[in-house]
């Protein structure tokens with residue numbers, strides 16, 4: 001499980017350690033410098049293909065890789081080679097520019113800059129505040145770093161200097177940020193981001209490392225309300241922050257590395273000897289399931305199981321105009337391991353479904369979950385019969401009809417056109433699965449004045465708002481899918497961008513229906529479980545898509561340079577459904 005903690009949680013966890021005199025800033029700076037050194041060396045390797053994958057020299061007395069080279073005060077940018085110069089694997093002569101703000105984020109950056117200067121890099125600090133961390137500044141100067149102030153040099157001069165750099169460290173603001181970046185930092189970042197965006201594809205540019213977070217993102221909500229310099233890597237301290245896993249800010253963070261400061265915030269991904277996991281009562285603000293978490297959630301059949309104990313999924317999907325959605329939803333459910341799938345819909349669509357999946361039954365009967373709505377437009381008169389079926393199922397799952405009539409509520413996936421038919425408060429065992437446009441329509445119908453751009457700018461806020469307004473678990477689809485449920489929020493980033501294709505959502509709806517059916521009673525008994533299973537479905541869907549796509553590596557590594565990872569190729573939805581058995585087997589096998 002990947003866990004992200006808010007700035008107040010991180011501060012609260014730091015407090016006792018700081019009071020005990022733990023050198024947190026020194027640890028942070030050291031880890032930051034080590035990562036920058038490795039990145040710079042790796043980048044030089046990729047500029048000279050085939051060169052040996054190592055830094056020159058061993059670990060120094062400071063524990064950092066590379067050969068030490070103390071530079072005297074005044075050794076500036078002209079003393080170093082141009083970008084890409086220097087021997088292969090050698091970081092000496094590489095140029096680093098530090099963007100330094102007023103707080104401890106700037107302090108981390110200055111101390112890291114001092115370590116880089118001592119490894120032979122030509123380091124220039126650009127101060128974006130009249131006063132910065134005193135000790136950090138002194139350390140950088142003592143190590144031979146050059147210092148300029150945004151109050152003395154013009155922004156275009158800094159932009160030109162950054163263009164020549166090998167690496168930029170963004171240390172303007174960290175968890176102490178409030179709102180959009182203020183001048184002069186905001187103006188500088190806007191100019192740097194514009195200059196970067198204007199570069200032709202593939203043009204050489206500096207590697208950008210964000211210190212703790214890319215400055216300017218909403219640390220706790222993942223919003224991007226003003227200028228932000230997109231990072232290639234973020235080195236974050238103590239724990240992940242919500243803005244590093246939530247859209248849209250997650251797309252500006254690059255490869256994220258968590259440095260263990262011993263805060264004990266329960267992040268099991270951190271390295272080193274941190275304190276055992278401690279979870280404040282409120283828990284992490286955002287979670288992301290990993291494969292092993294999903295393996296623990298899946299119900300694997302045993303020798304005593306039969307098709308009814310494994311779970312029957314009832315699918316109301318497709319119309320004569322959109323028959324393919326029925327095939328896709330049913331395929332998602334069947335391939336994910338439903339004990340049985342019942343398809344309810346027009347005869348002609350049923351025939352198509354049976355032609356593709358003969359194991360499906362097309363008669364009514366008891367189900368352990370519903371999948372409602374794929375391929376059923378809410379405003380289509382010709383879809384009236386499907387609409388009536390959906391209304392009937394919704395009346396059962398929302399408890400509008402008594403258990404005597406319905407046989408009892410079961411979990412449900414409410415997708416596409418069915419979302420518009422939700423009129424009553426839902427239990428969290430109902431999972432609504434909108435994309436941003438559908439969530440916008442839902443919220444507008446509920447009286448909120450938000451448009452699609454607003455939902456896309458604040459997916460966390462609107463997923464939560466929809467959960468609060470409807471009672472349902474809300475799965476907001478996107479390249480990072482945000483799930484808001486009874487026990488908190490998940491942000492899953494599991495699939496390739498190729499997965500944004502017609503019918504992929506229908507497969508997801510069917511797959512999730514199967515997961516809900518397999519643990520139907522548990523989902524009704526434990527309100528938070530539906531969100532966990534929704535997150536699990538997103539992970540399996542994404543992994544199946546990667547398998548079809550032929551990509552490799554984990555999602556973050558794929559964003560990095562020189563990892564050897566592959567970006568994959570196009571996928572179609574039915575192939576994703578067909579890849580689910582192998583994806584599930586891999587997850588269960590711990591692959």
Ligand SMILES: NC(=O)C1=CN([C@@H]2O[C@H](COP(=O)(O)OP(=O)(O)OC[C@H]3O[C@@H](n4cnc5c(N)ncnc54)[C@H](OP(=O)(O)O)[C@@H]3O)[C@@H](O)[C@H]2O)[C@@H](O)CC1
Nearest residue numbers: 024025102103104105173174175176177178180181182212
């Ligand atoms: N605590 C620790 O021991 C450890 C902390 N660590 C590090 O410290 C970081 C947190 O440090 P921090 O608390 O000093 O806050 P930080 O993020 O540097 O920013 C505050 C400054 O920025 C300013 N500012 C705010 N918003 C702004 C804006 N929009 N635009 C422009 N300026 C803005 C704000 O000014 P103010 O708004 O108060 O006037 C204030 O001057 C954390 O992210 C991590 O890197 C690590 O070393 C591990 C140990």
Ligand SMILES: [K+]
Nearest residue numbers: 170173211215
């Ligand atoms: K920063």
